[in-house]
Amino acid sequence: xxxxxxxxxxxxxxxxxxxxxxxxxxxxxxxxxxxxxxxxxxxxxxxxxxxxxxxxxxxxxxxxxxxxxxxxxxxxxxxxxxxxxxxxxxxxxxxxxxxxxxxxxxxxxxxxxxxxxxxxxxxxxxxxxxxxxxxxxxxxxxxxxxxxxxxxxxxxxxxxxxxxxxxxxxxxxxxxxxxxxxxxxxxxxxxxxxxxxxxxxxxxxxxxxxxxxxxxxxxxxxxxxxxxxxxxxxxxxxxxxxxxxxxxxxxxxxxxxxxxxxxxxxxxxxxxxxxxxxxxxxxxxxxxxxxxxxxxxxxxxxxxxxxxxxxxxxxxxxxxxxxxxxxxxxxxxxxxxxxxxxxxxxxxxxxxxxxxxxxxxxxxxxxxxxxxxxxxxxxxxxxxxxxxxxxxxxxxxxxxxxxxxxxxxxxxxxxxxxxxxxxxxxxxxxxxxxxxxxxxxxxxxxxxxxxxxxxxxxxxxxxxxxxxxxxxxxxxxxxxxxxxxxxxxxxxxxxxxxxxxxxxxxxxxxxxxxxxxxxxxxxxxxxxxxxxxxxxxxxxxxxxxxxxxxxxxxxxxxxxxxxxxxxxxxxxxxxxxxxxxxxxxxxxxxxxxxxxxxxxxxxxxxxxxxxxxxxxxxxxxxxxxxxxxxxxx
Numbered sequence: 001x002x003x004x005x006x007x008x009x010x011x012x013x014x015x016x017x018x019x020x021x022x023x024x025x026x027x028x029x030x031x032x033x034x035x036x037x038x039x040x041x042x043x044x045x046x047x048x049x050x051x052x053x054x055x056x057x058x059x060x061x062x063x064x065x066x067x068x069x070x071x072x073x074x075x076x077x078x079x080x081x082x083x084x085x086x087x088x089x090x091x092x093x094x095x096x097x098x099x100x101x102x103x104x105x106x107x108x109x110x111x112x113x114x115x116x117x118x119x120x121x122x123x124x125x126x127x128x129x130x131x132x133x134x135x136x137x138x139x140x141x142x143x144x145x146x147x148x149x150x151x152x153x154x155x156x157x158x159x160x161x162x163x164x165x166x167x168x169x170x171x172x173x174x175x176x177x178x179x180x181x182x183x184x185x186x187x188x189x190x191x192x193x194x195x196x197x198x199x200x201x202x203x204x205x206x207x208x209x210x211x212x213x214x215x216x217x218x219x220x221x222x223x224x225x226x227x228x229x230x231x232x233x234x235x236x237x238x239x240x241x242x243x244x245x246x247x248x249x250x251x252x253x254x255x256x257x258x259x260x261x262x263x264x265x266x267x268x269x270x271x272x273x274x275x276x277x278x279x280x281x282x283x284x285x286x287x288x289x290x291x292x293x294x295x296x297x298x299x300x301x302x303x304x305x306x307x308x309x310x311x312x313x314x315x316x317x318x319x320x321x322x323x324x325x326x327x328x329x330x331x332x333x334x335x336x337x338x339x340x341x342x343x344x345x346x347x348x349x350x351x352x353x354x355x356x357x358x359x360x361x362x363x364x365x366x367x368x369x370x371x372x373x374x375x376x377x378x379x380x381x382x383x384x385x386x387x388x389x390x391x392x393x394x395x396x397x398x399x400x401x402x403x404x405x406x407x408x409x410x411x412x413x414x415x416x417x418x419x420x421x422x423x424x425x426x427x428x429x430x431x432x433x434x435x436x437x438x439x440x441x442x443x444x445x446x447x448x449x450x451x452x453x454x455x456x457x458x459x460x461x462x463x464x465x466x467x468x469x470x471x472x473x474x475x476x477x478x479x480x481x482x483x484x485x486x487x488x489x490x491x492x493x494x495x496x497x498x499x500x501x502x503x504x505x506x507x508x509x510x511x512x513x514x515x516x517x518x519x520x521x522x523x524x525x526x527x528x529x530x531x532x533x534x535x536x537x538x539x540x541x542x543x544x545x546x547x548x549x550x551x552x553x554x555x556x557x558x559x560x561x562x563x564x565x566x567x568x569x570x571x572x573x574x575x576x577x578x579x580x581x582x583x584x585x586x587x588x589x590x591x592x593x594x595x596x597x598x599x600x601x602x603x604x605x606x607x608x609x610x611x612x613x614x615x616x617x618x619x620x621x622x623x624x625x626x627x628x629x630x631x632x633x
Contacts, residue, residue: 048477049426049443052453053435055105056084056376057423058199058212058259058295058368063110063179067372068118069147069155071388075374076119077108077179081186081194084376091375092388100379100506101451103422104430105193107368108183109212112198112227114166116175118145127171133158134166164231172226180219187218189431196222200256202234207265208326209258211239211291212368215246216253216436224250235274237283240290253436258363259295260370261345262303263326266336269345269361271352279352284360293439296342296446296625297367297421299386300326304365304591304625305343308334313530315593318623319418319448343518346628347528350520350585353632364442364484364627365589367421367449378449380622381560383419383600390414394608397601397616415616419600420448424624426482442484442627450622451504456483456590458629462496467574472500483589484627492582495631499533499573501592501624508594509567511536511551511621515575519586530591533575536568545578553596555619560598560606567595583633590626597622 038045060067061077071092083089086102110116120128121138122145128134140151158165180196187194195214202209215222228242236256243254261268272278296303301321310316322332322340338344342365349361369376373391377384383392390396397415426443427434438444445454455472459480466475476498481487487495501513513534519527531545539547554563577588602618604610612618 042471042474046474048473049428049434049438050473051427051429053104053193053425053427053430054101054451055103055107055193055423055425055435056368056371056378057107057195057197057214057257057366058109058298058370059084059106059374059376060110060199060370060372061108061374062119063108063116063175064199064372065111065114065117065155067110067374067387069152070372072373073118073145075388077110077182077374078186080108080374080376081106081182083374085186085192089375091373091384091391093391093393095392097375097377097382097384099377100382103192103376105195105425105435106376107195107197107212107214108179109197109199110179111201112229113201113231115172115198115227116178120171120175121145125171125174127168127174128166131166131168131171134168134171164229169226176226177223180223184219187432190429193430193432193435195432195435198227200228200230200239202230202236203326204234205265206325206330207267208260208263209234209236209267210260211236211256211258212295213239213243213254213256214436214439216255216432217250218432221250221252237274237286240286243290255293255436255439256291257293257295257366258291259368260298260300260303260326261294261296261340261342262301262306262321263324264340265325265330265332266339269339269341269348271339271348279356279360281356281358284352284356284358287360288358288362291363292442293364293366293444293627294342294345295368296365297418297448298370299417299420300370301416301418302420302448303341305341306337308337309341309344310528310530315591315621315623318620319420321412321416323412342625343516343528346587347518347520347526350518350587351524351526353585354520359630362630364439364444365446365625366423366444367446368423369421378419378422380419380449380598380600381603383603385414386417390417392604392607394610397604397610397612415601415612418448422447422449422451424454443482445483445624445626447624448622450507450594450624452510452592452594452624453500453502454590454592454624454626455498455500456626456629457481457498458485458487458495458588460487460491460493460495462498462574464574467498467500467572472498481629483629485629487629487631489632494577494580496574496576497533497588497629499575499590500570501534501572501590502570503567503594508562508597508622509536509564509569510571511567511593511595512547513571513573514591514593515588516591517577517579517586517588519581519584522581522583529579531575534571534573536571537566551595553619555596555598555602557598557602557618558606560602562595562597564595585633586631587628589628590624592624594622596620
């Protein structure tokens with residue numbers, strides 16, 4: 001308000017009133033930003049991300065051996081890019097399909113382990129056939145290129161060994177060059193971004209430690225290396241060394257995105273490294289550096305939190321998949337869960353920060369699909385299945401996705417798959433550089449497939465009326481930090497939050513907006529609490545920070561339809577933390593819930609006219625999770 005004070009003092013001088021009246025009016029309206037600008041044109045001074053982009057950072061095509069062996073033999077990266085851009089393509093079942101709304105960016109993240117194996121076997125690739133294993137595998141394929149039992153038996157045997165069984169550097173370089181060429185061909189700056197990447201698929205003992213690797217660069221730099229695979233090392237620190245070497249060698253940029261932590265056997269967010277040693281400061285710094293975001297929702301369930309970890313959160317049990325670890329017949333235990341879910345990991349990060357001075361789990365949150373069909377479909381009425389063999393059909397809901405021989409209790413049917421999710425990015429433009437920088441600063445958020453528009457700012461200079469300003473972003477960036485940011489340490493007063501949520505233009509109204517808080521108390525105990533901060537339909541938030549009355553569902557399961565006669569198209573909130581302790585490290589993130597809508601299983605049930613078992617969920621509430629804001633005393 002220093003500018004307003006100077007205006008008031010100047011106004012007291014003779015002849016100054018008429019000249020300063022416009023500026024005074026701006027100050028009296030509280031619009032200090034407009035009063036301080038140097039130009040009549042407000043946008044001249046704007047230097048913040050205003051573009052909301054939607055994408056999938058985790059898509060597999062026929063170049064991934066598991067996708068190809070389970071039915072995807074012809075949905076190539078080219079088809080995947082065309083589909084993501086909004087074109088009509090055909091599935092393996094012959095049906096045409098198209099996204100309701102095209103994506104803005106895509107990472108075709110095929111597995112680096114034997115990347116391109118099946119297409120190159122079918123093409124009689126000379127580099128592949130120059131190896132003993134390549135010749136043997138080529139001989140095991142059927143006449144039409146289909147996978148035979150002999151191939152599967154030998155392939156699984158090879159995967160259980162150590163290292164790269166093919167061992168052809170020429171083959172790896174040739175395939176990687178093709179991956180890069182595909183991305184370069186479809187990258188269209190300003191319209192559609194094709195980021196170069198792949199998946200590093202470490203899975204020790206069936207525990208999922210997978211990461212998607214993304215390069216912020218083009219062919220000139222990404223082409224100077226070949227993908228680092230779990231055949232090279234299953235240790236995430238080895239992957240980080242590869243990323244560091246890449247940046248040192250090329251001057252480029254790279255990062256890794258942990259995903260699907262709910263099947264990691266308690267290892268993704270464990271507080272010990274791959275060898276079992278407790279974290280030290282160097283480890284924490286490198287993890288924060290190389291893994292700025294994490295994937296918290298995808299086809300294989302939701303990893304925000306678990307009902308065991310958040311028993312007072314009635315929305316915690318969403319698309320929970322906690323039977324067994326990925327590729328393992330080991331039953332999950334309660335002891336694993338704190339190290340498998342994002343909310344718990346964020347709390348553990350506060351504890352590590354207090355011990356080491358660095359938070360290894362300061363990550364933003366995104367969603368992506370992990371689709372192996374080549375189709376980035378996270379829409380409930382347009383779900384094309386986890387694998388190509390589970391594309392839409394009358395029986396797919398009951399077909400087993402995973403099966404362990406002799407252990408029927410570990411069979412996972414397709415209906416347990418979640419049609420989720422997408423990554424939302426606040427960027428300055430639709431380019432590789434701008435999207436990569438958004439990941440680095442964690443100004444991103446996750447949704448379960450819906451396109452909810454979400455803004456979050458935290459700071460100590462906000463007023464309650466700021467949330468109603470049409471220039472909310474300008475106020476938020478000038479006086480606070482966006483999602484992914486860290487609050488300054490100079491002020492011990494309670495922070496305030498500005499939140500703006502708007503529904504998917506093609507989707508459901510909003511039920512409520514919540515703040516999820518986690519903190520480390522002065523006695524060393526970790527806590528969490530959920531606050532309702534904006535609710536629809538005239539409901540009141542009680543003294544405990546929660547609304548008691550849930551919304552009635554408008555879903556008609558028989559027709560797989562609903563109406564937007566409940567909920568709100570937009571919710572705004574100014575919220576000040578009533579329980580803030582200046583001596584307690586904390587984080588806050590926003591969760592937005594839609595009204596109840598039909599799940600993909602309901603659309604299948606109505607379209608194919610089939611009945612499903614009583615335990616199959618047909619209704620759910622889609623949601624968005626912002627990246628957190630952190631406070632360190």
